[in-house]
Amino acid sequence: MASTRSFFLTALGLAAALAPADIAAQSVEQLRDLSIEALADIRVSSVSKSSEPLSDAAAAVYVISHDDIMRSGARTVPDMLRLAPNLEVAQLTPTNYIVTARGFNSADNAALSNKLLVLIDGRSVYTPMFGGVYWDMQEIPPEAVERIEVISGPGATLWGANAMNGVINIITRGSADLQGGSIGMGGGNLGWGADFRYGGRLTDDLTYAVHAEGSRYYAYKTSDGKSAQDGWTNPEGGFRVDWTPGQDTVSLQGDIATPSEQPDDFITGRNLTASWQHKMDDGTSFQMLAYYDQVKRFSGNGQGGFSVDTYDIEAQENVALNGWNQLVWGGGERAFSYDFENTALQLDPNSRTLNIADIFAQDTLSLSTSVKLTVGLKLEDEPYTGIEAMPDARLSWKATDQILLWSAVSRAVRTPTPIDEDLREFGGTVDVLNGSRSFQPEVVTAYEAGTRIQAGSGASLSLSSYYNVYDDLRTLELAPAGSPSVLVWGNGMKGEVHGAELWGDLALTSWWRLRAGANWQHEDLRFEPGSGLGGLALIADDPTYQASLRSSMTLGGGVDFNAALRTVGPLPHPAVPAYTELDLTLGWAVSRTVDLSVAGTNLLHPYHLEFIEEGQSDRIPRSLWLETRCRF
């Protein structure tokens, strides 16, 4: 299963060893200083030639482990993502978040934050309608998450369009890791939830797991003290079957969720993913993935909605051409079929099927024992603009056993969506904003350099820096005379963003671990002459700095204590003050069948603001959550 779960990362050449524990790892003294959970997570195979330890990856990769997630008390995927120091996470409502990497945080229900690719077990979950992610639909029980790999910077050569500023790869546990049953119940001042999970083994090589959960999020209050009417109810369930005969791994998994937001928004998410991996003795591996994904979002009060059905099939092969050439190549086809209910917001046409096809190849050349060059190219046939080329070149030098230096140059695009091309937005009878058939992909050329240092046992440091050059960013433009609408989408912005990301990990003792992270960025974005309607708020509203410090303690008697302090710089458009917040989590394994935990979130203030959207926003309250879990 492992290999299937790391379906895509194998392609990056990171795969098998991306488990966080591999950061430290090799000597037995270093292993001894890891937590026992981390030991259970170390991949010990030396067979897979296409994989290399995280400490050798020529990219800004941060891995959130299962253990990190369980200790943090995070229950939603965006809260888990706060553990990655190379992401910006801003909460808007009880369930709605904006998540970006390296800038381009922007408002309007995440509809404009569209430069990130998010995969759950290889299934893309950004909405092809506009390129953003509905985080309120991505509910995964924390216990089922194996790890989350966060790559800041472009990953388009392997992952394709939209992997412009980053890739989030969520990998869930195989059913062999979800054996036994558990019932969990939790609640606090902001809501409650309950879940049931059971996993079993049918034969030696056939396992299954099922789960069902329900959660209720109470509405927050806006700055004027009124209810924001954004409470949320989410019943959700899923299954997974893994079959591992010999050298093959076959998995089938599916989920269904039917959340609803008060007073009357109704949502359905369904998906079914099948994957097959075959490994050969010489280290060659072949993988196939196919999935179906359906998203329906409708407002009951005549505000419209849409449904999208996505069908995807892809395949790739990892093969060692000779002693110094490791090739990954593959291709895929995705069709998405949508139906948009036209109201004031319309699409013309409002129903159609679009296709995206791609082929890619990437070769890692070992130039010497310590220097590796990786070059790759993806060609993607886009529905609106035809073929886009996304090349990438990465060079790494293992200066000593402890120090890796890397640099990269890559080009990535955010391709046009129906919202860019086919939109018609009315204000009353006035056609206010139209999409543009001449809208071009947004393009970035990214220059990156970084280093990763493994200092002795249990201490590591990563520093990544980037200089991104953007062109053809989306802007609002006055429509030319004679146009049906007042405004149209245009490509009227360019600019540069540069910054640095730093994180480190220090095991002080066998039971106490500290992790710190920080990032800085400077955005210099400029409108083309004559452009500039709506200002920067529509494009980038980012803090110039963020920092975090986390402490994880494994105390005796089954007690874990975790503390996380984070500070986020002020936002400029519109102004939101900087904030600092603290989360504390205490977990206690009472007996072999019962766990108790208590989590306090955002403890320093009764309320704080993380973002302002359309002039008003929810105040994010302090919260307390108590949970008990029984295993059987």
Next chain:
Amino acid sequence: MRRLLLPILATLLFHPPADAEQTALALAVKAAYLVKIEPFVTWPAASFAGPGAPFELCVAGQDPLGDLLDRAVAGQSAAGHAMRVRRLPEMTDVAGCQIVYFGISNPTILRHMLDILRGRPVLTVTDGAAEGDTSGMINFAVIDDRVRFTIDDDAAEESGLGISSKLLSLAVSVRHEGTRE
């Protein structure tokens, strides 16, 4: 003819020569486990000869871990007892051992050795043994490229050992009250 063939087939099926494939990293992870298991297990006080007695991690039979275990144990202590490694030339020397690790895969020998230790306050750890009466209270298994383990909580209880829920929750399967979960 059939009678002869069947047991051979069974031996081939259930006891592949797995030891040969162990990577150095897998062995190092196992050595680290042996040192780290202690906080998750409680031994009866009688298990120690006295307050000053060392915590003894014993190795029975051939020793695939070699100096990895000595390095992992160096400088470690366990609940106030200095931790040390002792290699057992004979099973009769088991007095004083808190953990016995069996670097043996021959099921007949394993079964015999485990029988000798049954009921004694010693945590038995086997490596890649088939489930059943040839696996120790803890049995390492490489699953999904990772070193994991199963736990026989019944055998531990019978010997007066308490295994914490934390360790049980990390096990890939647990035998408890006669059933395997």
